[in-house]
Amino acid sequence: MKPSATATPGSAAKFIVCSALGLIMFFVTITINGKSTIPLDHLTNWVRSVLGPSQKYIVLLAIAAGAALPFIKGTWNRSRQDRIFSFCKLIGLLCAAMFVFGWGPAELHTNKNLFPFLFTVLCSSLCFLIPIAAVFLSFLTDYGLMEFVAIFLQSVMRKIWKTPGRSAIDAVASFVGSYSLALLITDRLYREGKYTTKEAFIIATGFSTVSTTFMVVVAKTLQLMPYWNFYFWTTLVITFIVTAIVVRLYPTAHVTEAYADGVTPQPEEVITGNRLSRAWQEALLASSASGNIGANVWRSTREGLHMVCNILPTIMSIGLFGMLMALYTPLFNWLGYIFYPFTAMMQVPDALVVAQALATSIAEMFLPAAFVVKAAIAARYVVAVVCISELLFFSALIPCILSTTIPVSIPKLLVLWVERTILSIILAGAVALFFF
Structure with a gap:
């Protein structure tokens, strides 16, 4: 067991006050000027209203930075995957410039999708x-x-998800942080011998969701902010239930349980005794070691800016490609028939439209939202949940997973995507039947 942290007023106060501020900003709904949403959303809307028309140039600048970074850092040609995505970012910059300056075919500008x-x-x-x-x-x-929080989750992680208790931190990191942060944690612990190959595979493909921040964007797009807490917590529960099921199916169930080559296995300590006391001590240890608040905020902000620059160009390029494929080819209509029996079975409104919209999630997790903005609230809720809980998409997460040392193949990821989407439809559809 780790040594106890000293319960000084400073470390305890920092834990309580800072954590409370984070919870308030992300999870407490307040009403301002007749609009009910979380403080983070209110603040973002205020900043955008102050910036007005100039914000499109800031967005363009961020996209330009994201397109340039791989070439500035010299990472664009490290692998075929890097070359492909670096090229996509350049296309994304071109698309953004076309929109801002009115270049290109009129259909790209007049079609709201x-x-x-x-x-x-x-x-x-x-x-x-x-x-x-x-x-x-x-x-x-x-x-x-x-x-x-993780201390209280440890007792169930192994039994339900077949992962060590420490993986609870990875799961929480994804939901409150980002999949990129969680994947960094997972890859590092795998290389240190703290996860087996199977455990790392489960964590990378089962817990690495988009963050709370992205969920806010989905909820705003589909007009679900009045139901924000309901949407957030049901999505979290559904995502974890889906992961608990797929770990017992192919391909996850067949992944080796050996450790990475050349590492010394380091199984985790089993926590016994009073969990509340241990959780308090662990929280104080983290609070005591957290360092300067200003430095932490700057580090987190810098990571957020880097994420923005990384993802915006791919949304403009891969997102556009996915939308064009969805609007002008039958590809996603065909793929949608895989999911149609399940949307119909769960009595989701516009079941075929929802199924075909969800088929586009493999290209970019936001795309399904574009096709159901005007749909019934039950349909919007199902899409909002599934595009998070299906988890895998080519514009960001899949490249991140492939860039780790964890052995993962694209065919296995595609099988997982189908499994997760079907299970998510069933669970979200059941919730929608009772609530909406």
């Missing part, structure tokens, strides 16, 4: 929401709240 949706609805929202959320994200992640 193309440039207007990708740039104005998605990129503009993310460009300001993610950095502002990052300012407050450190209050959720750096001062002991994650460690406090």
